[in-house]
Amino acid sequence: MRNYLLLSTFGVLAACGGSSNNDSKSPSTDNTQQVVNQAPSVSLEGNTLVNSGGTLSLTTTVTDPENDSVTGVWASSLAGVKFVDTTNGIHHVTFPEVDEQTQVTLTYTVTDSHNNQARKTWQVTLMPKSTAGHIELTDTLTLAGGGKASITATFAMTSKIENINWRSDGFELTNTDTQSNHDTRAGQSTFSIELPKVTQTQEFDIIFEITTSDEVISKTIKVTLTPESEPSLSVSLPEQVIVNEKNSLTIQATTASTDDIISYEWQWQGTPQPSQQTQGKASYTFKAPEVSANQTFTLQLTVTMKGNITKTAETTVVVQNVTDLQSLELTVDRSVAVPGQTITVNSNLTNFDDVESASWIIPEFSEDLMEQSNNKLVITIPDEDIMQTSRQIEYKVKLKDGTEQSTFALFTYVGSTVAKTLMIVKDPGEFSIYPDTPDTLDLVFNGDVDIEEVIVSSSDRDLYDTLEAIHAGQNLTLNLHKKTITRKGLTIIKVTAKAGDIVRESTIIGTAHNAIVIPYAGVEETYIMGSEAQVFGQVFHLNDKQDLPSHWQAKSTEDNVTIKQVSDTSASIKYNGDLARKVTLEFHATDEHDQSDYGEVELRYESNHTVQGDDYTCKVKDGEFDSCSETLGQTLALDAPVELKQVITKGDYACLLGNYGTVVCNAKGDNPVKNVPAQLLAAKLNAVDANNVCAQLSDASWQCWGNRGTELTDLLAANATVHKVLANGSLTCLVSNKDIKCYEGDTQTKLIEDVLPQDLLLYIGEICYRTGRGTLKCDIE
Secondary structure: OOOOOOEEOOEOOOOOOOOOOOOOOOOOOOOOOOOOOOOOEEEEEEOOEEEOOOEEEEEEEEEOOOOOOEEEEEEEOOOOOEEEEOOOOEEEEEOOOOOOOEEEEEEEEEEEOOOOEEEEEEEEEEEOOOOOEEEEOOOEEEEEOOOEEEEEEEEEEOOOEEEEEEEEEOOOOOOEEEEEEEOOOEEEEEEEEEOOOOOOOEEEEEEEEEEEOOOEEEEEEEEEEEOOOOOOEEEEOOOEEEEEOOOEEEEEOEEEEOOOEEEEEEEEEOOOOOEOOOOOOOEEEEEOOOOOOOEEEEEEEEEEEOOOEEEEEEEEEEEEOOOOOOOOOEEEOOOOEOOOOEEEEEEOOOOOOOEEEEEEEEEOOOHHHEEEEOOEEEEEOOOOOOOEEEEEEEEEEEEOOOOEEEEEEEEEEEOHHHHHHHOOEOOOOOOEEEOOEOEEEEEEEOOOOOOOEEEEEOOOOOOOOEEEEEEEOOEEEEEEEOOOOOOOEEEEEEEEEEEOOEEEEEEEEEEEOOOOEEEEOOOOEEEEOOOEEEEEOEEEEOOOOOOOOEEEEEOOHHHOEEEEEOOOOEEEEEEOOOOOEEEEEEEEEEOOOOOEEEEEEEEEEEOOEEEEOOOOEEEEEOOEEEEEEOOOOOEOOOOOOOOEEEEEEEOOEEEEEEOOOOEEEEEOOOOHHHOOOOOOOOOEEEEEEOOEEEEEOOOOOEEEEEOOHHHHHHHHHOOOOEEEEEEEOOEEEEEEOOEEEEEEOOEEEEEEOOOOOOEEEEEOOEEEEEOOOOOEEOOOO
């Protein structure tokens, strides 16, 4: 490790000296001076990041003092690199394919007609091409003993998948379940765990393993199992900051949280107050007030995390009274920097006539990393073993009359581990592309880092005709276009970002469709063995064409299902098997180009079924209604209809649906759900909340009853085809068409489009939904 000086200072101005007028000179009889031909100069410009097998363009600028003719030669530290010269000083460099990230040094040497030479080197990071496949899975996970967890892996392989396996190493997990859904090369797998209670923290690995026809690919999760699940939040600020009056300063907070942070509240305690304060962010920028003498203030930050968990931190702000050089201040060009980046600090002092010296001081920081001049400091950020740190810069000016004045600024930088986390592209959720339909995908990087270069690539079977990245700040927009998509499947896009010396890859996964129709098959349901279910599909066309051909079919002939088409989009489903199972149905639609696509829905048929509600646990045994009982054993009287089809319970009520549409409800108290509408014949029941039930009829319309029965019926009637409805307090959410819509009364407050939800459910007291890919999302409330 390099030993840094405890205090780095640099005096920029120095006294000037001269030679004596009595310097002796040798007599000369030759008045002719020899002229020495000077070497040319060369500079390079371009990107420093390129994909395996890709091409980079570099611009060269060559000048020669005597305008001699100049020739240039390229060289590379890596074999297989090819150089192609074009006009206007642009050179195309083509790189070979590599299996690992490789640093390549390019050297451009120029020689003039007098054999004088100059050379310039250019460092390039060459990213490897993935050949085996990709597994999208978290690296670390903290779980609570006695709880439940579901871990989902999304994967895409380049060879045929033969086996999928989850296992633990270092700790035995006994109550587990694996559900996988994939084709020959790509799909998803979910590992569900009922976690044991533990008295002390356990650390172990969960390993996800895919065996293909070529090799075994795996990914490991580092798991921490804790005795209890306590949400945590920590906040810290620098112990003290110093700023001159009337100067601007930014203070950066360091936070660590187990959930999303919903607010930052900064409070300046004491008078006078600063001006130009910013709020609502992890950084606080202000202009220090004018003071008559040095004065100390307290700055307090209160951070609130989801769940209304708050933490408070304080720092002292010393505002210094400035008697001379009142306008002296510093500006910093970056709020946060990463290893290899530079931070430029500028002083507003431009007239140095009365200045004896100007120096820059950063305590405990290497002078080797500081490039200094009178009014400018360029700091190169080192890669230190830290999470995040802030350092203070002192700019000290000494006048010729002996007066000294300092001003201060802070700069913040992070270590490589944190930098890579901040440079991840956030998961955009579900997205789709369609043949010959240009589209854009808006992405956001995880943190406020100045990303300098971004490249994107994809190894899809059907190549992109357009795959372009437009980067602005934390935002990244991808322009996507595939003229031809031969089959439906995953599309995988790799985003590689570079900032300073840090390179970070992110993978985003969507669906490529071979047709321009979008069939939606509705939400998951559970029925009793022997009953008939009715399913309602919808067909959406990118150009809003109507009356396109569609039909229902079982995903597998082994599903033992009878399907009776009721209309173009609706069908009656009868499972004829003897054993309980989950049946997958496909809803197919064909566009005007005779290209088909399909959506899926899962119906679970149970002979022995338990429904856990708020007050009651209802049980079905051997296909017959058994009981609805409270915890202490008191049962709710229900006269079961013939051929039981469905059971629901919420609050203090329970309802039964018969195979022929009869609905029976009862409640412990005076619940209006007991008053089932007369002559109601239902196809499906939906427990909305503790006081309301809705039933879907055979024509896909809905009838609701309870204390909001009329209001809910009208709301569902105003929303075309509705597949499910759920309420939580005053918020009511629908699966309508292929979207999620939420209402407060009759006012729409939320719209999440093109989700193609599999389900709408309450999870830990919050309305959540499961996406078409099976991911649970709770971003509604």
